[in-house]
Amino acid sequence: MAGKKDKAILVDTSLCTGCKACQLACKEWHNLPATEFEKVPGTYQNPADRSANTLMLMKFIEKYDRSTNTMEWLIWKNQCMHCTDAPCVAVCPSDALFTHADGFVGFQGDKCIGCSYCGKACPFDVPRYQGDALTGKKKMNKCDFCQDRVTNGQKPACVQTCPTNALELESWDVAVKQAHNRVAKIKDRYPNANVYGDKIMGGTHYIYVLTEKPEVYGLPKEPETNELIAFRRDVIKPATQLLMGATAVGFLANFITASATFNDRKITLDEPEKGGEGHE
Amino acid sequence: MSKQQTKLIRRYQLADMLMHWAVAIGFVLALITGYLIFFKGTATLLDNSTGLTLRLVHRIGAVFFVAAPIVYFIFSKKRFGFLAVFKWDKSDLGWLKAAPKHYFIGGDGMPPQAKYNTGQKLYYLFALVFGLLLAATGFALWFNWFTGAVGLFMVVVHDVSALVITLFFGVHVYLSAVHPRERIAFNAMVTGYMEREYAEHHHELWYNKIKETEENTSKKSHKKHKPTG
Numbered sequence: 001m002a003g004k005k006d007k008a009i010l011v012d013t014s015l016c017t018g019c020k021a022c023q024l025a026c027k028e029w030h031n032l033p034a035t036e037f038e039k040v041p042g043t044y045q046n047p048a049d050r051s052a053n054t055l056m057l058m059k060f061i062e063k064y065d066r067s068t069n070t071m072e073w074l075i076w077k078n079q080c081m082h083c084t085d086a087p088c089v090a091v092c093p094s095d096a097l098f099t100h101a102d103g104f105v106g107f108q109g110d111k112c113i114g115c116s117y118c119g120k121a122c123p124f125d126v127p128r129y130q131g132d133a134l135t136g137k138k139k140m141n142k143c144d145f146c147q148d149r150v151t152n153g154q155k156p157a158c159v160q161t162c163p164t165n166a167l168e169l170e171s172w173d174v175a176v177k178q179a180h181n182r183v184a185k186i187k188d189r190y191p192n193a194n195v196y197g198d199k200i201m202g203g204t205h206y207i208y209v210l211t212e213k214p215e216v217y218g219l220p221k222e223p224e225t226n227e228l229i230a231f232r233r234d235v236i237k238p239a240t241q242l243l244m245g246a247t248a249v250g251f252l253a254n255f256i257t258a259s260a261t262f263n264d265r266k267i268t269l270d271e272p273e274k275g276g277e278g279h280e
Numbered sequence: 281m282s283k284q285q286t287k288l289i290r291r292y293q294l295a296d297m298l299m300h301w302a303v304a305i306g307f308v309l310a311l312i313t314g315y316l317i318f319f320k321g322t323a324t325l326l327d328n329s330t331g332l333t334l335r336l337v338h339r340i341g342a343v344f345f346v347a348a349p350i351v352y353f354i355f356s357k358k359r360f361g362f363l364a365v366f367k368w369d370k371s372d373l374g375w376l377k378a379a380p381k382h383y384f385i386g387g388d389g390m391p392p393q394a395k396y397n398t399g400q401k402l403y404y405l406f407a408l409v410f411g412l413l414l415a416a417t418g419f420a421l422w423f424n425w426f427t428g429a430v431g432l433f434m435v436v437v438h439d440v441s442a443l444v445i446t447l448f449f450g451v452h453v454y455l456s457a458v459h460p461r462e463r464i465a466f467n468a469m470v471t472g473y474m475e476r477e478y479a480e481h482h483h484e485l486w487y488n489k490i491k492e493t494e495e496n497t498s499k500k501s502h503k504k505h506k507p508t509g
Contacts, residue, residue: 093320095320113331115335117432117435119427120428136336136422226432236436240439248450255460258383258460261386262386
């Protein structure tokens with residue numbers, strides 16, 4: 001479970017106006033280039049999806065209810081959820097992804113070798129890649145919780161810039177408590193309101209107040225770490241080490257016994273002990 | 281020279297050897313770079329461009345590993361030679377039973393073997409099956425054909441296939457290049473020739489067949505040469 005003193009970002013979608021200041025602040029702080037405009041019909045969303053250059057994206061969903069003739073405008077902030085039990089950290093072969101002292105999933109781009117295991121492991125489909133598929137010179141990029149700012153006692157760029165306090169940086173337990181309080185307050189207007197993040201993946205470091213059920217936003221209701229990851233770490237890796245070691249020991253044992261046996265005996269072949277050296 | 285030739289027997293053609301060594305080089309490149317990444321070598325030793333280079337070398341190795349057998353299959357007359365690995369009979373069982381003793385302290389009771397003995401067939405079979413799995417999952421990972429759980433499954437199959445093939449590769453290298461008595465076999469894949477006595481002892485069925493054809497051709501040539509010579 002997430003540590004109580006971990007840092008967490010509380011996202012209250014009921015307070016969000018969809019101004020996208022956070023999306024811009026993110027780009028600015030991470031010094032990422034603007035991308036080509038992508039029209040998502042009927043919404044203000046741009047671009048269509050996150051990329052290695054767009055680490056976070058405001059997503060817009062328009063939900064029209066015919067029975068009451070009302071429209072609900074669902075706007076939410078989409079980026080890495082910063083799991084406590086992060087499968088991406090478990091599979092990363094170069095330690096480019098790591099669990100930061102403050103609990104979130106930090107990322108060191110220098111170390112990324114572009115294997116794209118993290119993208120396969122992530123239950124939220126967060127990692128995005130940039131580079132050449134043929135040569136494999138790829139780099140992943142994702143939200144890093146503004147690790148440089150947070151480590152130095154500042155708020156992440158998105159939190160800093162949010163004009164409606166829909167984003168707040170808190171310690172993890174305070175964020176969760178506050179989220180439940182907010183949900184209780186808005187239950188009248190949003191009967192489906194819920195807290196998302198406190199009970200999944202060991203507790204994410206983004207805690208959401210959602211006005212609708214997670215599925216409506218396209219978020220997995222019960223995201224899970226694939227069992228293959230634990231199997232790989234706990235079975236395949238030790239088995240590989242053990243079997244390789246055992247085979248090496250077997251070769252050594254064979255070499256010693258076989259050398260003793262076959263060097264004692266006169267062998268019918270000519271100069272078998274020089275056999276290994278070629279005729280080149 | 282002629283004395284040496286009678287002592288030796290042709291086992292591999294140039295194409296066979298080229299194919300073997302291209303696959304071997306490709307495999308070793310991929311093996312080293314693959315396990316460096318598997319055991320988090322890039323995290324502890326190296327980072328940044330070194331990790332990217334490792335993955336590039338892994339790909340270059342993979343291309344050799346996959347392309348050489350394909351080229352061989354297209355151009356060699358012996359393209360279906362690999363089917364020999366599927367031919368198994370009772371003598372193979374006898375070989376497997378007698379093998380441990382034979383390779384440790386020496387022992388008889390090894391059934392006579394064809395061009396490839398049971399152990400070689402077994403290695404070839406594993407190389408074929410797990411090599412195909414490695415190649416298929418490798419390309420799936422290279423070009424990111426699958427995401428999510430299926431993608432992870434590809435990683436796991438790649439890991440397991442690599443482990444199996446690596447262990448058998450170890451046995452192959454050990455027996456053909458290191459083992460005190462068997463390492464002489466290494467010469468065959470380097471020069472294409474094998475010593476007659478070794479062939480007779482290790483691949484009796486194959487050796488007898490070769491000897492038969494040799495005798496037939498020499499008889500024929502003898503007859504032909506008689507009038508002029």
